[in-house]
Amino acid sequence: MFSFRVALRFLASNKLQTLLIVLGIAVGVSVQVFIGSLIQGLQNSLIDSTIGSSSHITVTSSERNETVADDASFFSTLQGFDERIVVVSKTVDGSGSMTTDTYTDPVVIRGFEFAQANTIYGFDDKLIDGALPVGAGEMMLGKDLVDETGLSLGDTVSVFIPETSETHTVLLVGVFDFRVTSINKSWFVMDLGGAKSVLSSPGLSSYEIQITDVFASDALAASLRNNIGNDFAVTEWQSANQELLSGLEGQSISSLMIQIFVMVSVVLGISSVLAITVLQKSKQLGILKAMGTNDAQASKIFLFEGFLLGIFGAVIGVLLGLLLAVMFTVFAVNPDGTPVVALYINPAFIAMSASIAVFASLVAAFLPARRSAKLDVIEVIRNG
C-alpha cells in the first residue's frame, strides 16, 4: 500500500518528532489506564467490603417480626428464579443475652445452613479455630467477643431468649473472624436447626440471596416482588446503600472527566504536530501529486501516520499505565503490607482505552489529511 509505505517512511525519517508524539499519546493512555484501574479497584474493594459478605437480596415476611414458612418448593422457586442467582440461603435470626461466669452480653443469634451460607459469608475461611456448630447444643462466636469474655473452645455459656423467657446451655465449638468488629462482637452463630430450636421459631426469618451482578439487585428484587406475592417483603442492598452508590457514581464521573480531558489534549497535540508535518512535507506531497498520487492517497498518508502513532502510543501507554498501577500497589501499602487499593486489571477497559487512543489519533489526523488532499501542486512547484 503506497500511502502506508510513505507514512511509515515519513515517521521513520523524523525519529525524534515521532518519538515525542508517541510519548505524548502514551502518557495520555497511561494516565487513563492508571486512573481507570485505580478507581475501579477502589470501587470493587468498597463494594466487596460493603456487600461481599452479605445478602444482596433478602426475602422476609411482609409482616413485621413474623417468620416465613420453611418451604422446600418456595426455596427451589427462588433458586431457579433467575440464572444470576448464585445461592439462596435460609436463615433464622433472633436476639438473646449470653451469660458466662462474669459477663452478660447481648447477642444476635443467627442460624444458617452452612452448605449454602458459606457461599455468602465464607464461614470456612473465616473460621479461625474449632469447627462449625451442629445442632441445638453448639455455637460459634466472633473473635472479639471470645477475647473479651476470655472463653475458650469447649466452654459452655447460657443464652437467655427474652421472647420465650427460656434459657439454653450451649457449647462453644468455633471462633470466626469477619474483620468487622460489630459482627465479631455480636453474632452467635448456630446451624439452622439449632437456632430454630433455641429461638423456638416455627419458620425462617429470611431467605438470603447472593447474585452474580451486584448492580442488578434492584431490578431482580423488583421482578421477585411481582412474582412471589404479597406475603413477602423483598429488600436489596442497593436501596439500602444509596449514599455509597452515589459516592461511587460521583467517582466514576470524575474519573471519566479526567479521561476525557486527557484524550482531548492528546487529540489536540497530535493534530497540531501533524498539521506542521503537512507543511514540512509539502514539497514531497507536491511532487507525489505531480507524479500522479491522487488526493485520496495523499490524505491517507496522514491518516496512516495518525493510525500508526495511535497504535504505538496506545501499546506503550498501556504498558506504562499497568506499570504505574503495579508500582502503586507495591509502594502505596497499608501498615500490614496489603496495598491501599487492590490492583484491578480489567482487560475490556484497557482494550477500550487503547482503542479510544487509536480512534482519537485518527480523528486528530483528519484535519492534516484534508490539508494534504487540498494541497496545490502549482503552489509547491512555484515556491519550491
Add this chain to the structure above:
Amino acid sequence: MAKVLVLDKIAKSYGKIVKTQVLHGISFDVEEGSFTAIIGQSGSGKSTLMNIIGTLDRPDEGNVSIYGKNTKDMDKKALAELRNETIGFIFQHHYLLPEFTALENILMPYRIKHTKVPQAVMDYALELIELVGLTHVKDNLATEMSGGQQQRTAIARALMNKPKLILADEPTGSLDSDTTEQVYSLLRKINKTYNTTFLVITHDKVVAQQTDRMIEIKDGKIELDVTLD
C-alpha cells in the same frame, strides 16, 4: 507521425481583482519522439504553459489533448492517473523525497499505482539508474547525493513509468555548465533510446539550438516556432 500533444487556443490569467493575462491563445502540436525546446524570458508565461500541459493547472480557455484525450472534462483523480501513466516531470529543483533512497525515489511513480514491484520492473529501474550513471549510489538517501546526482535521479524517476511525454522545466537550472552538458546529452540519449517525446523549457539559447524544434514564448504568445536540423 502521431501527435502526442495538441494545444488549442490556451489562455490563462491570474489574479482575482486585477487580472493579469499570462497566456493569450497558444496553439501548437507536438509529434511523437520529438525533442522540443520552449524558450522565453522569465515572466513570459512558459512555466505556466508547462504546468497546463502537465495538467497540474487548468487553462481558462482552450483545450489540451494528450494522446487524443481531451483533458478538459477529466476530474482530478483521472488527471492524476493520466499524469502517472503518460507524463514524466523534471523540474528545476529535483524534488526527490529525502526520506527515500535514490532507487526508491526512481520506483516511486510505479509504486503510486502498484503494491508489489515485480522483478522485471525492478530490472528496468536498475537499468535506468545505470543509464543515468548512479548505480554506485543507488542506495543513498536523496540527501546524500550531489546536486548533479540528484537531478539525474529525478530524470530516471521521470522515466520510470515509460511515459510518452517528458516535461522538463529548466532541468539544468541549478547545475553548473559541465553537468548541464551531461544532463542534456543524457536527455538526448533517452529521446533516441526510448523514442520518448521531450518538451523542455530553458532560457539557454545554446541548449535550445541543439534540439529538433524551438518555440519562443513572449508575453504569452508564440513569437517564434522553428524546426532545427
